[in-house]
Amino acid sequence: MPSTAMRLPARCAMKMIKNIFSKLYLYVLWAMFSVIFVGWIFTMITDTIPKHKVTVYVDVLSLEEIGLREELEKSKPDDIKMVKAYPFTYATFSAASILYGDLYIIKESDVEEYLSSFSPLSEDLLSAYTDRGLYVSEGVAYGIKVYDAGTETGCATAYINYAPLPEEEAEDYYLFFNRESFHTGELNGSEDDAALIVADAFLSL
């Protein structure tokens, strides 16, 4: 049958390269399909639906996601499979994904842009965290201060770099709860209060 074995390795290599280039589209298509398919499978394995996870979006440029997740997952209730932490840049290609967050850590100057999505704080939260400082708009408290620019102290500073860009001024950061979250309990009548538990863990970091 065909003598595919060539005499010289160089000729063999040339033949192989020619064969590959003659079907290059197959190799390119396979690479594209693989990246999409493996990415999809990985998302299935490493992610879950919003009902089974608590997602924290942090409006900073530098976030040590894994460390923060590890810390927050220590306190998660059993019925929550995972806690996810993302910088806002994660939502660059899918602005809608940010709507499914449960907790948001946002700098003061950006709050008004998102305020309509946040839930007002309950009496319990107010009494527990008033001394930290609150974000109040039109007499309603929405956020709990997590970083004070004046003293440069805040929560989870080992994982979140609250420092501003060189041309910007340092700002306070606040923690907010999504009005549509599945996990904010009494804040919006949702089934569980996992986001409140995770928020409490975050505030103690």
Added chain:
Amino acid sequence: MENKVIELYDRQEIEKGQLSNQRWTVAICIFAALCLAACITLCCLLNLRNEQTILTAVMAIVVVGGWVIIYVLTSVIGENKRQIVHARNMLGGERSEHVGRMCIGKDKIKISGSITIVKVTLTDGEKTETLNVNASRADKLKDVNGRVKLYAVHGYAVACEVCDEND
């Protein structure tokens, strides 16, 4: 004295080709299973810290493993299959005879979806004929000199009889 006949095709080679294809098929099945097992094992080792590393490793295994399989399927098994089909056609076809001084071309021509050929020119006085030779068999004819009788099926040389090496 009987002239020497060089047969370019025989049934044994077809059987060898089929056996080779079966072996390659088994080999790529085992290879694919190993790739899959490696991916599953890596996924079992998944944790928060190594998520990106494992994703990269699994992607590399799937992409490169797929490329190897594509190469074997298209270039090895595919080529073997094309050769087998062609050889069967040659062995089953009706032979015609062509006589002349043989000159084998150097350029290989790939026929889309089929084999690669080289052109053979037979010159007999004023008369010139052009036939095709399976490029993978052309080596069998490289030492042939002088006047020859080529047996052809559908324009493809299948055997060569040396009429007079000193001519």
